[in-house]
Amino acid sequence: MIRFILADLNTRRVGALLLVLIIALATALGVVVTVQERALRLGSARAASAFDLVVGAPGSETQLVLSSVFLQPAALPLLPGSVLADLSRDPRVTFAAPIGFGDFFGSSPIVGTTSALVHALGGLSDGAGLAHLDEAIVGARVALAPGDTLHPMHGHVEEGGHEHAHVAYRVVGRLVETGTPWDRAILVPIQAVWHIHGHHAGHEEPETGNEHADEHTDGDPDEALAGPVDENAVRQPDAPGVPAILIKPASIAAAYALRQDYRTSHTLAVFPGEVLTRLYGTLGDARRVLATVAAGAQALVGAAILLVVMAEVVQRRRQIGALRAFGAPRAVLFTLVWLESFVLLGLGVLTGLGVGLGASVVLSSVLAGETGVSLPVTLTGTDAAQGALLLGLGALAALVPAFSAYRQSPAEALRD
C-alpha cells in the first residue's frame, strides 16, 4: 500500500510538492511568530538581568532603559554629579556605577564607568581591570585584544563623528561573553570620558549621548590621558554629570526605597525589568495579533488544501471507483486516500517546523549581529503540543476526502 501511495504521489509530484510547500510555509509562519517573540523576551530579559535599578535624568523611562541596558545611542540629559556622589555613599546601595557614553570605536560604544560595572557584567575572561586612565576593557565580541590601542571617535564615524586624535586607550582586559549589547561595548574609566570631553570638576556643560559633528571641543586636546584611576572621584559632589547610573541595591526593600527616593523632579529611577515587562505587554499584544493572523493564514491554507484534495478526489473518482470494481475493499480505499492526504499534510507541517526554526535561527543571528542581544531560539512542551494538535487537525481534515472516496459509487465511477 505504501508502494502504491508513493507511486501515486510520484505521478502527481508537482502538485503534491506545491501542496507540501504551501502547508510548510503556513506552518513556518506560525513557528517564527511564536519562537521569535519568545526569543526576544528571553534575550532582552537576560540582557537586563544585571541591571537592578537605573537612575537617570527625567525623561522617557523606556529610553533610559534602552540606552543604559541595550546601549542604544540617544540624547540623554545628564544627571548632576552630586547624584552619583550621594548614591555612592548611600548605605542602601551595594554599588553605584556610572554609565557615560558619547564616544565610539567603529560601531562599538565606549562607556565610561567604574570597576563596579565590570563586576556587574560578570567580570573579566582575560587580562586585568582598569587601573589607569588610558586603559580600556573590551566586550567579548569586540575585535580587539589586550595590548591593542584605540582612538575614540566622538559620535558614529558614518554619521560624521570626529576622532579624538590625541587620545588613545590601551586594551588591558576582556569581559566574559554576556549575550547582551555589552559584548560590543568598550569600557573605560569614567574620569577619562570626563577628561576628554572637557568636564572638569565644578563646571558642567550639557552633554548628550548622541550629538555628532558638533562644535564641541575637547578639553585639552594635546593633553594625553595619564595617571591612575581614582575610584573615589565619583564620590565627589562636584564631579561632572553622567547620563545614567546603574545601582545594585543592598536589598529588595532598599531597591524600592531607592526607586521611591530618586523619582523626583530632577531624577528618574526605574527597574529595567518593570519597564521591559511593560514592553512585553505591548509585544505580547502584537504577538497575539500576529499569531491570530498566522492562525488565520493556516486555516485558509488548510481550507484551500482541503478543497484541492477534494477536487482531486472528484477528479480521480474513476480511479477510486475502478479499484473498488476490481476488488479493492472500500475500507482500504478510505485508508488509502486518508493516508495519502495525511502524508502530504504531515510532510508539510514537519517541513514547516524545520523551515520555521531555521528561519528563526537565521533571524536571531541577524538581529544579534545588529543589536548584540543574543536571541535564544528555544522550544517548549507547548510547542510540541501545538505541533501535535496541528497534525491531529490535519488527520481529521484528511477524513473528509477519505470519506468522499469511501462513498464513491463504483458504478458511477466507471460510467464514462
Add this chain to the structure above:
Amino acid sequence: MPALSIHNLEVRYPGLDQPALALEAFDVAAGQALVVTGPSGAGKTTFLNAVTGLDGRGKGVVAWDGVNLIGLSETARDAWRARHVGLVMQNFHLFPGLSVLENVLLPQRLAHRRLPAGLRADALALLDRVGLERPHQRAGTLSRGQMQRTAVARALLRRPGIVVADEPTASLDPDAGKAVADLLIDLSTPLGATLIVASHDPVFLARLPRVVTIRAGRVGSA
C-alpha cells in the same frame, strides 16, 4: 461455476417514466458464454451493473447460485464481486505510474494484508500468456491493445467464476480488438467461467454461442 437467475428485476432511475431495465425471467447456465448487444442507452450497462453488483438498486432478484445481489449491502456486494467476478471495462482503468505487473496485482495487494502466495507467479504467467513480455514496463507507456491485455490479465488473476466485459474492444483498432477478444474467450473457457460480454464486436458475435439483445430495457431474442 455460478449460474445466474434473474426474476422480476426492475431498475428505475429518478426522473424517467420507463424502467431502465425490466427482466421478468432471465437465466444463464453455469459456464455459459453470452454476448449482450443492443443500441446504446438501451440498458446494457444497467444490466451489467446489476449482474456484477456494481449497482444494488432495483427491485426483484438477481441471484448467482442463490445469492441475491439486490438485497446485499454495498460492502457485501464488493466482497462478493471481489471473490467471484473478473471485470474488463472499455477504458482500461490502469494506473500509468505503476508497472504492468503492479497494475495486475494492485486490487489483490489492496485486498490482502499480504499478497497470497503464488499470486505473483500467476500474474507473471498470465502476462506471458497475454503476450506482455515486459512486466516491469510502466503501464502509461503501453499501446492501447497492450493496456487492455493487461486489464484482461488483472480480471483473470484470481480465476473468477464469472467474467464480465463491457465493450472491451470498442476503443481498440480491429487487430488489437480481435486479439483481446480471442484472449478473453480463450482464457475464460479453460477456467469454466460464466462469460458475459456487452459488445457489438463481430468476433464475440461469431464466437460466443448465445446472443442477447436488449432494447428499451427489455431482452429481445436469444
